[in-house]
Amino acid sequence: xxxxxxxxxxxxxxxxxxxxxxxxxxxGLGVAxxxxxxxxxxxxxxWEDFAKATSSRSTKLVHGGVRYLxxxxxxxxxxxxxxxxxxxxxxxxxxxxQSFLIPxxxxxxxxxYTVGLTIYDILAGRLSxxxxxxxxxxxxxxxxxxxxxxxxxxxxxxxxxxxxDSRLAxxxxxxxxxxxxxxxxxxxxxxxxxxSDGRARGVKVQDLMNGQEYEVKAKAVIxxxxxxxxxxxxxxxxxxxxxxxxxxxxxxxxxxxxLQSDYAIMIPKTDDGRVLFAVPWHDKVVVGTTxxxxxxxxxxxxxxxxxxxxxxxxAGRYLTxxxxxxxxxxxxxxxxxLAAPKKEGKSTKEISRSxxxxxxxxxxxxxxxxxxxxxxxMAEDTVDKAIELNLLEKKACVTKKxxxxxxxxxxxLNNHLYIYGSDIQAIKTxxxxxxxxxxxxxxxxxxxxAEVVWAVREEMALNVEDILARRVRLLFLDARVAAEVAPKxxxxxxxxxxxxxxxxxxxxxxxxxxxxxxxxx
Numbered sequence: 001x002x003x004x005x006x007x008x009x010x011x012x013x014x015x016x017x018x019x020x021x022x023x024x025x026x027x028g029l030g031v032a033x034x035x036x037x038x039x040x041x042x043x044x045x046x047w048e049d050f051a052k053a054t055s056s057r058s059t060k061l062v063h064g065g066v067r068y069l070x071x072x073x074x075x076x077x078x079x080x081x082x083x084x085x086x087x088x089x090x091x092x093x094x095x096x097x098q099s100f101l102i103p104x105x106x107x108x109x110x111x112x113y114t115v116g117l118t119i120y121d122i123l124a125g126r127l128s129x130x131x132x133x134x135x136x137x138x139x140x141x142x143x144x145x146x147x148x149x150x151x152x153x154x155x156x157x158x159x160x161x162x163x164x165d166s167r168l169a170x171x172x173x174x175x176x177x178x179x180x181x182x183x184x185x186x187x188x189x190x191x192x193x194x195x196s197d198g199r200a201r202g203v204k205v206q207d208l209m210n211g212q213e214y215e216v217k218a219k220a221v222i223x224x225x226x227x228x229x230x231x232x233x234x235x236x237x238x239x240x241x242x243x244x245x246x247x248x249x250x251x252x253x254x255x256x257x258x259l260q261s262d263y264a265i266m267i268p269k270t271d272d273g274r275v276l277f278a279v280p281w282h283d284k285v286v287v288g289t290t291x292x293x294x295x296x297x298x299x300x301x302x303x304x305x306x307x308x309x310x311x312x313x314x315a316g317r318y319l320t321x322x323x324x325x326x327x328x329x330x331x332x333x334x335x336x337x338l339a340a341p342k343k344e345g346k347s348t349k350e351i352s353r354s355x356x357x358x359x360x361x362x363x364x365x366x367x368x369x370x371x372x373x374x375x376x377x378m379a380e381d382t383v384d385k386a387i388e389l390n391l392l393e394k395k396a397c398v399t400k401k402x403x404x405x406x407x408x409x410x411x412x413l414n415n416h417l418y419i420y421g422s423d424i425q426a427i428k429t430x431x432x433x434x435x436x437x438x439x440x441x442x443x444x445x446x447x448x449x450a451e452v453v454w455a456v457r458e459e460m461a462l463n464v465e466d467i468l469a470r471r472v473r474l475l476f477l478d479a480r481v482a483a484e485v486a487p488k489x490x491x492x493x494x495x496x497x498x499x500x501x502x503x504x505x506x507x508x509x510x511x512x513x514x515x516x517x518x519x520x521x
Contacts, residue, residue: 001174001460006182007207010043010216017041018392019383020203020218022189022232024048025055026165026372027355028224029172029183030379036181037402038383038395043216044176044183045205049466051169053299054226055372056470057334059251059289060281062087062095062161062373066266067275069120076354078123080373084161085127086400087376091168093408093421097129098162098279100264101143103318105151110134113156113268120158130159143263146320162264162279165372166470167419170459174405185460192221192235192364200236200364209462220391222382223366227297227337236364243358244368246297246335250307251288253330253477254323258315259285270314278315282416284329284477287315294335301333302517328520330479337368357385365389376400416446420454427454441485447472452489456496464489464511479518486511 019035021028024046032044046052064081065073088095104110117132133156140155141147173183186208193202193215202217223232233240259265259278267276278287290307308331316322339356355370355378367382380397387394406421417424430450431438437450455461455471467489468482469475475482490507494500 001177001458003184003460003462006177006184009182010184010205010214013215013217015217017043017202017216017218019043019220019222019386020045020216021183021222021224022203023223023225023228024050024169024173024183024185025053025224025226026051026169026375027226027367027370027378028222029169029176030375031222031224031367031382032176032181032183033172033179033402033404034376034379034383034397034399036176036179037398040383040392040395042176042181043218044181045187045189045203045216046183046185047188047208048299049185049462049470050173050183050460051166051470053228054334054336055169056166056476057249057251057332058165058372059249059277060162060165060279060286061098061277062163064120064124064160064373065371066117066120066158066160066268069116069123070268073354074123077120079354079377080371081120081124082127083374083377084129085124087163087373088129088161090376090399090402091163091171091404091407091421093406093411094168094171094404094419095161095163096413098160098264099130099262100158100160100266101135101140102156102158102266102268103140103144103147104153104155107153109268110154110156117156117158128159129161132156132158143261144265145260146258147265148318148320157263158266161373162281163372164282164419164473166473168372168404170471171405171421173460174458175402178405186462189232189235192232192362193217194362198362200360200362220386220389221364222386223364224382226368227335229337229366229368230297233358233360233364233366236360236362240360243339244297244337245339246294246301247338248292248294248301248304248307248333248335249289250292250303250311250331250333251286252308252311252315252323252328253281253332254285254287254327255329256280256283256285258319258321258323258327265318267314267318270310272310276311276314278319282473282477287311287323297335300514300517301335303331303333307333308520325520330476330518331520332476332518336371339369355381357382359385359389363389363391417451423454423458426458427451430454441472441474441488442481444481445474445478447474449492452492453496456493461493462497464493464507465514467493468511475515475518479515482518483512483515486515
């Protein structure tokens with residue numbers, strides 16, 4: 001993951017890559033890993049940082065989608081449950097079995113959800129994470145000590161997966177590099193290159209760190225830019241009609257005292273017809289989500305007041321201690337790339353979450369939709385499409401049993417370093433090499449100087465936000481503390497990359513402004 005080395009690989013204008021991927025989120029990184037492990041030469045360009053947009057802002061679940069089962073979308077649930085099982089096998093250091101509990105306040109719901117979730121288990125087959133079961137009111141309150149007892153009629157326990165989204169993105173980028181691929185962040189695609197036959201034959205790309213431009217030729221060009229796919233499709237065909245409608249999902253992060261349990265809560269029916277989750281994550285609780293249609297894609301979407309109030313009020317109905325605005329440690333919003341509804345006013349929760357592949361007349365392949373859980377299948381389908389179009393010679397997909405970088409069985413979840421998997425020892429060696437490396441960034445959290453240095457040296461982190469938002473996740477866990485440690489992190493990064501005091505000052509201001517959007521006043 002040395003950016004300079006990867007840049008030298010794309011600097012030869014005569015080289016024709018097999019695949020160029022535009023977009024470094026879940027989908028793009030998945031496509032790059034799928035293609036490179038089949039034996040194709042692959043370059044990937046991300047105009048910001050890996051997983052900067054939607055892919056770092058999920059509910060942190062690897063799940064089949066209980067809600068889709070209720071809607072009767074059995075094929076989507078089957079696919080997602082299968083992929084959930086594969087992802088736990090391929091990245092056991094990041095994906096863990098999470099127990100969920102649905103508290104029920106009607107006897108009929110106990111029966112309904114026990115039956116429904118038993119079907120969910122059966123659909124998962126041998127990749128099931130555990131049996132669903134009805135539990136009494138007494139057991140429900142012992143599993144969830146902070147759940148509202150008034151009117152409680154029991155509960156249903158079921159199992160799904162839980163993970164760290166942007167850490168998985170970083171590991172996929174590392175996996176890509178280890179297999180000969182070339183994923184580079186801060187590289188903005190400015191044009192699609194077309195051959196004399198009109199076909200998409202590569203991209204023009206600009207290094208946003210220094211302004212240098214490159215022309216990168218390829219047999220297949222794949223647009224995996226999520227909510228931004230329309231802008232890339234316009235580069236290919238200027239008359240392209242927009243097809244993605246962003247749907248906003250907001251999450252609030254609370255102290256673990258609101259849950260006091262290793263169990264997550266799932267509320268199956270809220271006022272807007274969505275489900276609401278309260279999920280333990282890195283010693284905090286993530287509560288969400290919403291589903292609000294937005295007009296335009298944004299890199300830093302902002303939670304609406306109505307969304308914040310909806311989450312606080314809904315959570316407050318099921319918890320003994322109702323969360324207040326002052327309890328929110330961080331608020332983050334992400335935009336889902338949904339295929340635009342044909343009929344105006346169609347609810348986002350009715351639009352299928354299955355992925356879709358589009359091929360332009362110029363053979364630009366665009367993949368959109370889907371979710372983190374099915375990223376591997378989306379990638380497989382996309383590369384298969386390139387083969388079907390005779391853009392690539394036929395090679396079989398191998399990612400069903402591909403061990404993602406960091407692979408380590410049975411991680412110690414009490415050690416905050418567990419997310420690094422097989423890299424833990426290297427980080428510990430860094431900490432032992434110099435007492436300063438073992439220093440904590442903040443007394444309230446275990447993150448160390450060594451992790452910042454590691455992120456710069458080994459994970460292509462280029463600034464304070466890359467580190468505090470997507471490498472150690474502090475911005476998403478406690479935005480105020482993240483702002484407090486920004487100066488220290490800026491000095492460490494500046495020392496590693498040779499930047500001056502002016503860069504440090506600029507970074508601190510930039511990150512402090514950003515963190516302000518994650519804090520509720």
